[in-house]
Amino acid sequence: MNTGPATRLSSDRVLRVVDDAKWDTHLASLEATDTYSCAAYHRASALLEPEGTRPVLLAFGDEGGDLALPLLLRPLPDGEGWDATSAYGYGGPIGHGSPDLNAFGAALNAWATEHGVVCTFLRLNPLLHNDWLVPPTAQVIDAGSTVGWDLSPGRDLRQRLQPARRGAVRRAERAGVTVSVTYRPSNLEHFRALYDATMQRQQATDFYFFPDTYWQALVSDDPLLVPLLIEARLGDRVIHALLCFVSDRWLHFHLGGGDELSREVNGSVACFVAAAEWGQARGLTCFHLGGGLGGSKTSSLYAFKQRFDPDSTPLKFQVAKLVHDRDRYRQLAGSDDIDGFFPAWRRPR
Numbered sequence: 001m002n003t004g005p006a007t008r009l010s011s012d013r014v015l016r017v018v019d020d021a022k023w024d025t026h027l028a029s030l031e032a033t034d035t036y037s038c039a040a041y042h043r044a045s046a047l048l049e050p051e052g053t054r055p056v057l058l059a060f061g062d063e064g065g066d067l068a069l070p071l072l073l074r075p076l077p078d079g080e081g082w083d084a085t086s087a088y089g090y091g092g093p094i095g096h097g098s099p100d101l102n103a104f105g106a107a108l109n110a111w112a113t114e115h116g117v118v119c120t121f122l123r124l125n126p127l128l129h130n131d132w133l134v135p136p137t138a139q140v141i142d143a144g145s146t147v148g149w150d151l152s153p154g155r156d157l158r159q160r161l162q163p164a165r166r167g168a169v170r171r172a173e174r175a176g177v178t179v180s181v182t183y184r185p186s187n188l189e190h191f192r193a194l195y196d197a198t199m200q201r202q203q204a205t206d207f208y209f210f211p212d213t214y215w216q217a218l219v220s221d222d223p224l225l226v227p228l229l230i231e232a233r234l235g236d237r238v239i240h241a242l243l244c245f246v247s248d249r250w251l252h253f254h255l256g257g258g259d260e261l262s263r264e265v266n267g268s269v270a271c272f273v274a275a276a277e278w279g280q281a282r283g284l285t286c287f288h289l290g291g292g293l294g295g296s297k298t299s300s301l302y303a304f305k306q307r308f309d310p311d312s313t314p315l316k317f318q319v320a321k322l323v324h325d326r327d328r329y330r331q332l333a334g335s336d337d338i339d340g341f342f343p344a345w346r347r348p349r
Helices: 020-029 039-046 101-115 163-174 189-201 212-217 260-265 267-281 300-306 326-333
Strands: 007-010 013-017 054-062 065-075 082-085 094-097 117-123 139-150 177-183 227-234 237-246 250-258 286-291 315-323
Touching: 013 101, 020 039, 020 054, 020 065, 039 054, 039 065, 039 212, 054 101, 101 117, 117 326, 139 300, 163 267, 177 267, 189 237, 189 250, 227 250, 227 260, 227 267, 237 260, 237 267, 250 267, 260 267, 267 286, 286 300
Parallel strands: 082 117, 250 286
Antiparallel strands: 007 013, 013 054, 054 065, 065 082, 065 094, 117 315, 139 286, 139 315, 177 227, 227 237, 237 250
């Protein structure tokens, strides 16, 4: 795709594509260097999408402020154009000051029309609270809640666990569970095997069985894509493991896996507590655990995560949908309806 020159609506309202080599520098100028916005993570996430998917960082500025929108552009099923989405996890716009959002929305539509981008789907970042930067023309939907474990200095993380969770930690320790934390692991082969076995046991869809290239991309030594591997062992056997990302402020839970023995001796609980204590000791302020299945606050997965910090306020998880070309969208989706899975042609089969 040739992204072309900046799309200009007036002398001071410009949408431009940031050069890949300047992606992270531009975000740093907006004081935004989180894992989920960096270039390396978008390159990795593009490997989970259809062949030909490419990352792009859009930048907008006016006299009121500046913002950036990282996206993945996916080729449409018929090969004629693109749809845009956030990278796997969380995304959305990042801003500084008070840019004119109406002008941003108009510039985004003009750029999308010029380059054949039919629609955009955003998974907003609950830690950034960035729904206010979404163009007014978008449909913003409250999709559920996520859990942010407060790692503030001096906070007794174990004492603030839900009482039964504190008991689970003690039982794991009595059973002989030990936990190691590896900063920037050189490879993820053993973790991948445990993760894949867990996905098979849970009958996960094909999407969650990631290709070799994705695992390799996560250990690329990029300064902003920093994996953290937490492993619980019973003797010499790894029974549970977490893969997290370390940013300048936050720790993000990304993936996890464990065997049946882990369930018996609370290996997963031991891993999460060890990760949180590691992050707190290094000055990180939040361990973002994510949400429940489908964003549901009533799911058992959400309840599992919330028990680590039951006093925390749930973080709002939102998604945003924008259609830039109504006629083309109707042709591909079969209707103008944007409710439910969006865009409709990406629904898992």
